[in-house]
Amino acid sequence: MWGNAFLLSVLYLLVGIVVELLRRQFRSPLVERLSMALDSLPARALEVVHGLEPLRAAYFDGRISDLGVRVLFGVVTVVVIFLLALVVGAIMGVLRWAILRAASHRGGPPPA
Template sequence: MGSNAFLLSIIYLLTGIGVELARRFYPTRLVQQLSLSLDSLPARALELVGALEPLRSAYLDGRISDAQVRLVFGVTTIAVIFLLAFVVGLLVGGLRSYVERRALRKTRQRGPG
């Protein structure tokens, strides 16, 4: 579970770095849309916890740089990915445990043989 989340985080962040480099050097409409799509996950997560508006205000006031916003978005994305992996792991583990217990009960009801 942790290794899958780690791998997914690395892929997401490498994709984000690639899109950000492309946005800076080849700012096409497609690259801009990709950038906005990648930013939507951390932006929604930050909005959910009430941190997006203070971050936006700090950025617009010049108190934090573009790189710092990217860092916050990156850390948020990693946290969301690991949280989702944890929740999915709990659900799959719980379902597996339920199926195993049910199978064990059926085996016991049939008796030896």
């Protein structure tokens, strides 16, 4: 579970770095849309915890740079991916426990 979450986080961050480099080099609408799509996950997560408005205000007031926003979005994305992995892992653990418990009451292992 942790390995998958780590791999997904690294992959997401690598794609984000490549897209950001492309966005700075080539101002194409496709790259801009891809950048916005990648930013939507951390932006929504910050919006849920009421952190997007203070971040927006800090950005427009000049208290945080573009790089600072990118780093914060990267950290939020990693946290979201790890939380999702934890939730999915917990659900799968509970399902496995329920199946094994039901099988033990029937007197044998679950069918393959």
